[in-house]
Amino acid sequence: MADSDDEPIALSAHTLAALAEFNAEKDAHAEKFEKLKAEAEANAPLSMEAFAEDWNESQFWYSDETAGVLAEQLLDGASKDTTIGVLSAPSAFVALKNKLRTVDEAERPKLVLLEHDDRFGVFPEFFFYDFQQPLKLPGHLKGTLDCIICDPPFLSDDCQTKAALTARWLLKPGSPRVVVCTGERMEPLVCKLYQSFGVQTTTFEPKHARGLSNEFYCYANFECADWRWKPKA
Numbered sequence: 001m002a003d004s005d006d007e008p009i010a011l012s013a014h015t016l017a018a019l020a021e022f023n024a025e026k027d028a029h030a031e032k033f034e035k036l037k038a039e040a041e042a043n044a045p046l047s048m049e050a051f052a053e054d055w056n057e058s059q060f061w062y063s064d065e066t067a068g069v070l071a072e073q074l075l076d077g078a079s080k081d082t083t084i085g086v087l088s089a090p091s092a093f094v095a096l097k098n099k100l101r102t103v104d105e106a107e108r109p110k111l112v113l114l115e116h117d118d119r120f121g122v123f124p125e126f127f128f129y130d131f132q133q134p135l136k137l138p139g140h141l142k143g144t145l146d147c148i149i150c151d152p153p154f155l156s157d158d159c160q161t162k163a164a165l166t167a168r169w170l171l172k173p174g175s176p177r178v179v180v181c182t183g184e185r186m187e188p189l190v191c192k193l194y195q196s197f198g199v200q201t202t203t204f205e206p207k208h209a210r211g212l213s214n215e216f217y218c219y220a221n222f223e224c225a226d227w228r229w230k231p232k233a
Contacts (some may be wrong), residue, residue: 018201080106083110086114086148087149110197114127144170148179
């Protein structure tokens with residue numbers, strides 16, 4: 001009797017069609033990624049479309065409007081001597097890059113992107129970040145940030161606490177600007193973790209490009225044209 005292991009595996013027409021669709025999507029994303037890489041190197045306008053969201057990794061990109069508002073406030077008062085950190089909020093980082101395109105390179109603030117998704121390694125500002133190892137970062141980054149935006153990937157006390165530990169390690173002493181975007185249910189913990197920075201709940205409600213079922217809040221240690229602090233209960 002012939003060994004059944006030697007027989008070729010026959011795939012159904014449905015399976016072959018699904019495989020072809022998967023490969024086509026993969027090729028399309030690869031093409032978009034290469035285009036983004038070239039655009040980044042050429043200082044061209046950037047888009048998050050090249051980065052498909054992975055919901056299993058809790059990736060939810062901001063809408064263009066929200067990302068623009070956050071970038072505008074992070075840049076307010078910034079100079080070539082300013083260092084802005086983006087912790088797990090790559091869509092805000094892309095908005096920052098786009099806003100700085102028209103600024104002379106020598107006058108731009110420095111950007112630092114800390115992100116778990118190594119696809120963002122296309123950017124020279126990228127540093128790999130795993131919240132499970134909150135201080136496993138290059139030592140030269142310690143105490144270098146003048147402002148930060150932090151959007152921890154998961155709505156858990158553990159993730160929020162470790163991300164806050166990272167933020168504190170990165171920020172300069174004094175009066176840095178701090179923005180945290182996360183779920184409404186994390187409000188008591190966020191205000192406690194960042195109490196020393198004066199962070200409070202604001203009136204600004206971040207929106208996501210593909211929507212989000214959880215109510216999302218923006219917390220900050222400053223008021224501005226785009227938000228005020230919410231009255232305390």
